Amino acid sequence: MAEIVRMPKLSDTMTEGVVAEWHKKVGDNIESGELLAEIETDKATMEFESFQEGVLLHIGVQKGDTAPVDSILAILGEKGEDIAKLLEEEKSTNAKVDEKEIEKPDRNKS
Amino acid sequence: MSTTTIEKPLKNKSKEVLNFSKKQYLKWYKDMLLMRKIEERIGHLYIQQKFGGFCHLYIGQEAVVAGTASACAKEDKHITAYRDHAHPIALGVHPKYMVAELYGKKTGMSKGKGGSMHMFNKEVNLMGGHGIVGAQIPMGAGIAFADQYKGNKGVTYCSFGDGAARQGALHETFNMAMMWKLPVVFIIENNNYAMGTSVKRTTNVEDMSEIGKSYHMPSFVVDGMSVEAVHNAIEEASQRARDGEGPTLLDIRTYRYKGHSMSDPQKYRTKDEVEDFKDKDPVSQVLDTIMSNKLASESDIKKIQQDVKDLVDESIKFAEESPELEPHELYEDVYMQKDYPFIKD
Numbered sequence: 251m252a253e254i255v256r257m258p259k260l261s262d263t264m265t266e267g268v269v270a271e272w273h274k275k276v277g278d279n280i281e282s283g284e285l286l287a288e289i290e291t292d293k294a295t296m297e298f299e300s301f302q303e304g305v306l307l308h309i310g311v312q313k314g315d316t317a318p319v320d321s322i323l324a325i326l327g328e329k330g331e332d333i334a335k336l337l338e339e340e341k342s343t344n345a346k347v348d349e350k351e352i353e354k355p356d357r358n359k360s
Numbered sequence: 361m362s363t364t365t366i367e368k369p370l371k372n373k374s375k376e377v378l379n380f381s382k383k384q385y386l387k388w389y390k391d392m393l394l395m396r397k398i399e400e401r402i403g404h405l406y407i408q409q410k411f412g413g414f415c416h417l418y419i420g421q422e423a424v425v426a427g428t429a430s431a432c433a434k435e436d437k438h439i440t441a442y443r444d445h446a447h448p449i450a451l452g453v454h455p456k457y458m459v460a461e462l463y464g465k466k467t468g469m470s471k472g473k474g475g476s477m478h479m480f481n482k483e484v485n486l487m488g489g490h491g492i493v494g495a496q497i498p499m500g501a502g503i504a505f506a507d508q509y510k511g512n513k514g515v516t517y518c519s520f521g522d523g524a525a526r527q528g529a530l531h532e533t534f535n536m537a538m539m540w541k542l543p544v545v546f547i548i549e550n551n552n553y554a555m556g557t558s559v560k561r562t563t564n565v566e567d568m569s570e571i572g573k574s575y576h577m578p579s580f581v582v583d584g585m586s587v588e589a590v591h592n593a594i595e596e597a598s599q600r601a602r603d604g605e606g607p608t609l610l611d612i613r614t615y616r617y618k619g620h621s622m623s624d625p626q627k628y629r630t631k632d633e634v635e636d637f638k639d640k641d642p643v644s645q646v647l648d649t650i651m652s653n654k655l656a657s658e659s660d661i662k663k664i665q666q667d668v669k670d671l672v673d674e675s676i677k678f679a680e681e682s683p684e685l686e687p688h689e690l691y692e693d694v695y696m697q698k699d700y701p702f703i704k705d
Contacts, residue, residue, distance in 0.1 A: 258407035261623030262414065294625040301404045319409070 523554025
C-alpha cells in the first residue's frame with residue numbers, strides 16, 4: 251500500500267520548506283533511517299531521514315521548489331503500484347478541508 | 361543514520377564475571393530499549409506535527425538515567441533539565457502518561473500543561489523537567505536541603521548538561537551544598553555539546569570533574585555509555601550522601617545521537633564521530649552482556665523487543681485518544697490557594 255511522505259516540520263517556526271537536494275530518485279528502494287532529502291527550513295538546511303519504507307514512486311516537490319509543511323513530498327510503496335488514486339484522494343481531502351475552513355466563522359457565531 | 365544495532369549484540373564477548381543479576385540486566389535492556397524506541401517514534405510524530413512545542417531527544421544517553429534509577433532508593437528524588445522523556449520510564453512510570461503529556465492531553469504526567477520539557481510525577485519523586493538552563497542545579501540542592509532540614513532520608517539526584525554546568529549558579533550551589541553537607545548527587549550528563557558548542561570551545565578546563573574539586577567535593581569521571589559504571593558511581597555517591605558526608609559531582613561522559621533539539625542541523629560534528637559512539641552504544645552493550653553470558657535465550661530477547669513495541673504502540677494510541685483539556689482548566693493548578701483572587705472570573 252503506497253504511503254505519502256509529507257513535508258516535515260523540522261523547526262518550531264517552519265511553515266514551508268525548500269527541497270535543497272534529493273538523495274534518492276524515483277525507482278530507488280528506501281529503508282527506514284535512510285537519508286531521503288535535504289530540506290531548507292526557516293532556520294537551516296536539515297537532512298531528512300525517511301521513517302517509512304518502500305520504493306520511491308513519486309516526487310512531489312522538485313529540487314529548488316518550495317512547498318508548505320504537510321504537502322506531498324514523495325510517495326513510497328511497492329514497485330509498479332498505481333498512485334493516481336492516492337493523489338486524487340489527497341486533492342479531494344484538501345478540497346474538504348478548504349470547505350471546513352470556510353464554514354468555521356459560521357460555527358463560531360452560534 | 362544507519363539503523364541502530366540494538367536488535368542484535370555488538371560483538372561476541374567471552375563469558376565474564378558479572379556483578380549484577382540476570383534480572384537486573386534484563387530490566388536494563390527492556391527499559392533502555394523502551395526509551396530508545398519510544399523516542400524514535402516521538403521524533404517522527406513531532407515532524408508530522410502530532411504535537412507542538414519543543415522536543416529534545418535522549419537517544420544515546422539512556423545508560424545515564426537507567427544506571428541512576430537502578431542504584432537509587434524509593435525515597436530518593438530526581439530533578440533534571442528539559443531532556444526529560446527517559447526519566448519517567450527509568451523511574452517506572454508507564455510511558456503512556458509521558459506521551460500524553462507531549463500531546464498536551466488531560467491524561468498527561470503534568471495534566472497536559474507542561475509538555476515535553478516539564479515531566480513531573482509525585483509518586484516516583486520526579487521533580488521535573490525544567491526549561492531554564494541550569495535552574496535545576498540550585499533547585500536540586502534546595503530539595504536536598506529540605507530533606508536534611510526535615511530529617512527525611514532520601515538523596516536528590518540533580519542532572520544537568522555540560523552547557524548548564526557553566527552557569528554561575530552552579531558555584532553558589534556547590535559552595536552551599538558542601539558547607540551544609542547536603543544529600544545531593546550532581547550529575548553532569550556530559551554529551552560534549554552545549555547545543556552546538558563543544559566543551560573544548562567553551563573552557564580551558566575540559567575535565568568537568570575539576571569544577572567540584574575546587575569546593576573539595578568528591579568528583580569523578582564516569583563512562584556514561586556503560587550502565588554498570590553509572591550504577592556503581594551513583595551507588596557510591598548515594599552512600600556518601602546517606603552517611604551525612606554531603607554531595608558528589610559525577611561527570612558522566614555520554615553522547616546524544618540526535619540533534620540538540622529537532623531543529624538542529626548538526627553541522628558542528630562529523631557523521632564519523634556519531635558512528636564511533638554508536639560502536640559503544642549503551643543498549644547494545646547490555647544486550648551483548650546478556651547474550652555472551654547466556655542470561656537469556658534469543659526467544660526471550662525477541663519477547664522483550666515485542667513487549668517494547670507493544671508498549672510504544674499502546675502509549676501513542678493512549679495519547680491520541682485521550683481527551684483535551686477543558687478551557688476552565690487553564691486557571692487551575694496555577695496557585696497553591698484554591699480561590700486565589702487574581703484568577704477568579
